[in-house]
Amino acid sequence: MSNKSQTSICESNFRKLCDDNQAMSIQGYDAEGKVVYWNSASEKMYGYSAAEALGKTLYELIIPAPMQDDVKAAVAWMFEHREGIPAARLDLQHKSGSPVPVYSSHTVVEVADQQPIMFCMDADLRALEVVEAEVQRLSYFDSLTELPNRRLLLERLDGLTKAPVLERNISALMLIDIDNFHSINDSLGFDIGDQVLTHCAKRLKKLSDTQDGLARLGKDEFIFVYSDLGQDMAQAATQAEQCARCILEALHHPITLNKSIHKLNVRIGITLFGHSGRVAGSTLISQADIALKAAKQQADDNISFFDRTMQDALHQRLKLSQALNHAIAEQQLSIVYQPQVDSQQQLLSCEALLRWEHPEFGTVAPADFIPIAEANGSIVEIGEWVLESCVQTLVEWSKQPKFADLSLAINVSAMQFRQTNFVERVQQCIERSGVDPTKLRFELTESLMADDIGRITQQMTQLRALGISLSLDDFGTGYASLAYLTQLPLDELKIDRAFVNDLEHDGKGALLAKTIISLGQSMNLAVIAEGVETQAQFLRLQELGCELFQGYLFGRPSRTVSPP
Template sequence: MLSNLKLSLEEARFRKLCDDTQAMSIQGYRSDGTVVYWNEASEKLYGYTADEALGSNLFDLIIPAEMAADVRQAVAWMFEHQQGIPSARLTLKHQDGTDVPVYSSHTVVALPNDEPIMFCMDADLRALDLAEAEVQKLMYFDPLTGLANRNLLLDHLQAAIQTTTKQHKVGAVLLIDVINFHSFNDSLGYESGDSVLRHCAQCISNEARQADTVARIGNDEFVLVLSALSSSFADAATIAEVRASQLLESISRPLNVHHHSLRVNARIGISFFSTQTMDCTILLQQADLALKAVKQQSTSAIGFFDKHMEAAVRHRLELSQALEHAIEQQQLRMVYQPQVNAERQLLSVEALLRWHHPRYGEISPNEFIPIAEASGSILRLGAWVLERCCEQSKLWSNNPKLETLGISINVSPAQFLDPDFVDHVRAILERTQVNPANIRFELTENLMAQNIDFIVQQMQELKQLGISISLDDFGTGYASLAYLTQLPLDELKIDRRFVKTLFKQGEGALLTEMIIGLGRSMNLTIIAEGVETNAQFERLRELGCEVFQGYLFGYPSDTLPDIN
């Protein structure tokens, strides 16, 4: 009798202890998962009242579906061996479906003449997780702007260096300094200064791509990491210069702070990276040296660590600005290089753009086309070229001898990927009344690195207009055989570098034969460019090439040659 009384008292004390424990959720379960005990702390942690939980099943209440099999196995083991398993951190579920991170301990209590019960004791880790997240935020993010701080910047910069190196490209570090920032604090107060910093952070973030990193590393200094800009240092420098100019323009837009209109100005120092051996700290130091040089002179707000590169970029920037006015100032013209058949009869021409500047003279397309692509002016140039070529083709078609003369027009990837490109082409065809059967668009292989489904759709819509499609530089870049079979092409063009090595044992000769055989099997016209000797012409004819282009048949000219 005394023994039973003692057990009752012990049980009462145990229940009292468990019921009053606010810091620890305690639940009791039968071997099948039925809930037999649920304290007040469990109600708060998981959202179920004791009345709702008692008699329900563990797996219906708090166990996520993806954990169910493992938990069933663990529960079965505990009841079989009548002992607990090691404590662990688990993510269980709340009544509303949200995650509940807990530190969970388990034991099995087996009393004489009573069924064993598994007790789970769960400590709520949500507050701890929030605290850890806050610590992480303080460690890696700037509290004022929400941008990455120096610690996170160094991690991201190291990753950008590795990614850029793998792609054999060049990246850039832009160090941005707010000019006379202290004057905002001194004249308008620290709240206004904070508004200026948040404004700058937003402007830089708006100009950043998804792959870029934006950070605040000092009181008034920000960093923008541009990864994988280009495979060429000169092109990467041009792109970085354009991005920096856009950034300065964005930052300088008027900002209203406490009824004051402020204009914020900044300076930018730029360094570049291209190999995994580049050290993050040194890159930042180089950008800082470039920034200091900018501060010492007043001619520009953008400076480069490499002075030779800076001079080259300055020249490219001047060309970029001049290119904006080249159309209006009638500095551009089209020239045409003949394309002939195996009997050297004129079939078509390739239209080539030329630029003569009054100060710089004749500028090579190899120089100004990349500049146009980097600055975005390629869309305007491409539209002008397309219009001139269609007008010229229409004029030629009025001559019975030239009625079917084809014209190949180079279309840049940026131009082709413009969603409005097909509509623009349709409008030009209608306006010029040119025969679309005489028009062929030449597309380069690097276009294939883009959305292949969209590319195929664009090609199909162009072919519906009557335009034919040629793939230029096949075998030099991105186009695989799998892609090639998807593309509604009419022509493959053998790159001049293969023609140049036609008589050497190696890749060039093999690829030339392969391209010709592949094109013929797909019923595509094969044209070889860069044909300069009779030996090359005869060898290409023997291999089955059908159309030829090169200095052997005529140089690019604004008049048509007489081909015998």
């Protein structure tokens, strides 16, 4: 067969492939930007039939006026250099004039005896933007009660404390806890427990003029912010206590559960703020929590205020902060490994988890010391120690056939990642140890997305160039959006345990887990679910299409790893 015949067959097959592609808009343009090819998906996406589009320029059809000069320059460059430009998210234009957000990639194709053609392949992001709006809503609101969650509450508290001290009125933050709520779940079931929570949320909404000061922190805890109490501390405290008494009365009102009458017992911790320097929202919640613990120890009252006599917990935090600075030198830190498996429960990799044993404080939970390490900056040194330790572990595994194929996931703090020399330090560690970097996976948190996304993307690209894979931890709970995902060079999404816990109730957490799995599949990203503790969760995740899993069902964190 002649080369010309082969070329003709290839071209025919290529056009058929493009014509049959219903999910991707594919257009072909000559050097002047005139349409020479327009598939059926393009007709649906942009509203122009192939007959209308052929012979017209992309500038007449889909490029908004503000973009035209840049696009013309890019097209000229591609034809001059005979190569495409990096794929990007663009806001193009429908025939009706409405915007069409797309993820667009471009290439220039040369065929013998013919003029080169620039092909544009556009994926429609409009459906993703609808999902993104739902993700954002779920990121700011509790899926069960529809109340604001911790993240939104902290943002609103930040707004309350921004005004100059002299202009601020005193406000009260109340932390509300349902006594022995776990016994309701244990004896009556989680569905009944959910009814209790929604009942309390409705009662609190009736007591609040606006939902701006309401939130559900999680489990059985709610926040109620009572603002504008004047500038006299004694009067403000009196008003706050009166409000707390109203909350107690409303929530103590009998409720019917499973055809039986129940009476809830509630405790409230209160802290006042706004009368002194600016205090972080997380600190206010911690103060209210200290007050709540005091209320739980009282036999004669369900309400307690935070005051300076309750500073023991804060002093303990200071002691931990100081002790962390010596934890590495004193060899108090260690690493345990939690298995990550496939649908056949075959061990594929592990996540490295940090542990701290202190001679005075005993075992300190990561949830207690990691935030302190991030606050005092010691997380950078600790993170480097973790990396060095994990690299040495991988080197040792590589010498043993039964462990040689395992990879290792390492959590990287946002503060550590932000260091200007982070990539350089990682590269030096790899070269010094001789580890296979493809066995390393860095788990990054969504809080990174609050930074300069361009710089973050550049660092991530540099890490991937070293051979390291990247995972976005707890996706859906923080700052990341679907638009960011199109820019970030990721390999994996990790489903937060909160959504996994909601699977068996088939709630909105389950909807979000399903969305994340579908999103990962559409973007060719691996998806791993953490916190899998029951067989029912495992089976449900498989039904949704998840292929990687981590949790107590497959093994608890341990200093030793069992071979696959």
